Amino acid sequence: MTAVEWLERLTALRAASGHEEVVFDELRRLLAPSFDRSETDAAGNLLLWRDGPPGAPRLLFTAHADQVALWLSKHLPGGFARFAAPAIDPVCLPALEVEAKGRHGVVGMLPPHLRQSGVEVKEGEKDLYIDFGPAQDLPAVGEPVYFATVPRLLGEDRFCAAGLDDRASVAAIALALEELQGEDLPVTVLAAFTVQEETGRSGAAYLCRETQPDAAVVLDVTFGQQPEVAEPDLPLLGQGAAVGIGPNVPPGLHRWLESTAAAEGIACQREPLPGDSGTDGWRLQVAGLGVPTALLSIPLTSMHSPQEVVSIRDVASCGHLLAALARSPLSWDHAGKGGTAWI
């Protein structure tokens, strides 16, 4: 499938933290010809194995399968409900169409006509509510409530949907597995789709206990430049995935990503990360006896909003870069089994 087809398929799914199974089902189904075996680990992460020759180094690609959501917290009389919205800007919410368990609702707001002049109208989540309509049973307390954004193209190269964090990265890994289908590889590729990143990066902590990869490439989305963000060094949409540089990435791994991209003519950018990268990779690097971890991030605007936007080209080239990494045996010779040459 093409990048845009993967984005459409994956953003049609709703999978809040702890509710990732729908994404896993779709991946197992659509990628069936592209992996040798699959398993679900104790944390609930989906692992797709693409076996290399016996004794081959293990290369892990990982992205989180969950997305942010509102969480229904209390029923009110008349078909209304309160909700919690961790990590979501409440400014986006009034008059937003939402969906929970197939039921549609609207985040209600007081009409401007009824607002008392001089009284500050608070629109934090505590003052907001979801209106599911009076005739329906309400979804249970604790159910995730999703943005009902209809995914669509903006111009030729921008894809807009809710949940592109991190379905865009899931799409890139899927593209790589498809590209590698039937090829003989020098490595065993393990594609892991993690649970509960958005609620504390819990899934990644489990990931390396059993799998012991020799190196990992963690994909996530990152903040792309947009007008109201006064951070001049953020990556731009459409210029390729951003290769993280900082303590989360051993210098050798960073060089491997950049040189592979250069050799393949794949555009990429550099993302300075002097501390916590904010991704699963921060946990992964110090899991077990340590995992050499590289970070590859797809620039995205309006993160955690109902209108996340990525460049389709970035997603496609990111997938292509992953495939190229899986084919590059030279770097593995340098790394050795212990992986210390990455440092």
Add this chain to the structure above:
Amino acid sequence: MDLKELCLARGTSGREEQVRELVRSALPSDLDSLAVDRMGNLLVAQGQDRPGPRVLLLAHMDEVGLMVTGHTPDGRLRIRAWGGVPPSAVAGKSVLVGAAGLPGAIGRPPNHFHRGEGLATAKYDDLYVDIGAADANTAKSLAPVGEMITFDTPYRVSPDGSSAIGKAFDDRAGVWLALEMLRHTWDFPLHVAFTVQEEVGLRGAQVALRAVRPDLVLALEATAAADTPDAPPGRGTRVGDGPALTTLDRSSRADEGLREALARAGAAAEVPWQWRRGIGGGNEAGAAWLQGYRSAAVSVPCRYLHAPVSLISLRDLAAARSLLQRFLENVREVRGHD
């Protein structure tokens, strides 16, 4: 190994190679094992076949610094802290950029234009490193995004030899102490982990601990001293009063048996020591505690911790060495250990 040489070596979190090579060159030749793990920790051990508790000393190799995060059109470098460096401390300082150590200056508009405003509100957005590049392209090729920047601070000793002024005492003082302990042959298994990435979240130690699985852990550290005119009197750890033993900090409560044994060792060695005052901060003893290991910390008090220049008492450092030596000689007597 000279403390000076250790302090002048350069290495921010994840970029400890130079420090690691220097430490490696200073190690005794009779070690049982020497390994660099996948994080970059340097793990050494002696006396592994001997009876007694497996003791692990932790000392981190990384130092705080800055990272190049971008370039201005006129060729200056935009920066962010690499580790906890307050922006108010970096303006007007000399730095070295990249592995090659390109000289740079953190400039500030002349006082005439702002009359000293902005100390409290200093932000990295307003601070730049000037490496003399004429334009953005020159700056990018000399100092690409992601390069480390360290403080270009000389190491100086006061005329009476009592104190040292320099950079990176946190934690090259700990590294020095660990190297000193490796000069002896002990009658129990002694492990030392020269760790990476302490300054960005106690990260190297987490991995080193899983490999070593020790019985007792001591973090050797530099801790913030607050015996300066602007600090509340009597509240802070004091430079010159000897090494500081931690009771409680933000990362853990020190193991009671270890704490007692360390205090006894201080008395037996007849050196000054102090309880670390204040319960803020944290160190690798906390990482050990979280993994279920008995741990404590011995710290050299250091003024201006995490700033481009800091100060320690060399007498405190020597006292820490004596205390540690006595502690290790009697390590079998640590209460609660069978």
